[in-house]
Amino acid sequence: MKRIDELSFEEQELHKQWMRLALVEAEKAAEMGEVPIGAIIVKDGAILARGHNLRESLREATAHAELIAIEAANQALDAWRIEGASLYVTVEPCPMCAGAIINARLSEVIYGTRDPKAGCVGSLMNLLEDERFNHQVEVIEGVLQEDCSLIISTFFRQLRQQRKEAKRLQKEKLSTD
Numbered sequence: 001m002k003r004i005d006e007l008s009f010e011e012q013e014l015h016k017q018w019m020r021l022a023l024v025e026a027e028k029a030a031e032m033g034e035v036p037i038g039a040i041i042v043k044d045g046a047i048l049a050r051g052h053n054l055r056e057s058l059r060e061a062t063a064h065a066e067l068i069a070i071e072a073a074n075q076a077l078d079a080w081r082i083e084g085a086s087l088y089v090t091v092e093p094c095p096m097c098a099g100a101i102i103n104a105r106l107s108e109v110i111y112g113t114r115d116p117k118a119g120c121v122g123s124l125m126n127l128l129e130d131e132r133f134n135h136q137v138e139v140i141e142g143v144l145q146e147d148c149s150l151i152i153s154t155f156f157r158q159l160r161q162q163r164k165e166a167k168r169l170q171k172e173k174l175s176t177d
């Protein structure tokens with residue numbers, strides 16, 4: 001596992017460029033009231049698939065950005081293997097997504113910010129580089145870390161404010177009834 005600042009300037013710029021597109025996906029999630037996490041899959045210098053968190057909209061526990069992107073890539077390639085491809089995701093993958101990344105045989109995962117409560121690519125454990133599995137994935141962390149983290153904290157702050165406001169309005173309504 002590498003941190004972005006261990007790479008050359010050119011490599012850093014390239015990874016940042018793709019991560020900005022993963023952030024665009026995260027913004028789409030935020031606009032839908034979803035926790036803003038976005039992912040893209042890149043192969044041979046082109047975007048193969050995109051995905052953003054849709055857990056609330058689809059009411060599905062598995063509708064994470066990475067899984068949606070992996071399914072789209074499978075469809076695009078008409079194959080379960082996504083070898084030679086890189087997955088960019090704004091937040092460190094959870095155990096479910098790390099499992100799917102291994103099963104899809106992705107070559108590389110690049111993520112923005114860590115998830116200390118569910119991350120399984122460096123925080124709680126590192127499933128992608130565990131040599132006991134039949135496939136290992138190279139990992140780079142910390143790409144546009146501040147932006148990837150800020151979009152999440154902003155989302156939750158706004159959510160808390162909205163809930164407070166809703167409560168206040170309800171109280172007002174009760175007192176005037």
Ligand SMILES: [Zn+2]
Pocket residue numbers: 064066093094095096097098
């Ligand atoms: Zn996940």
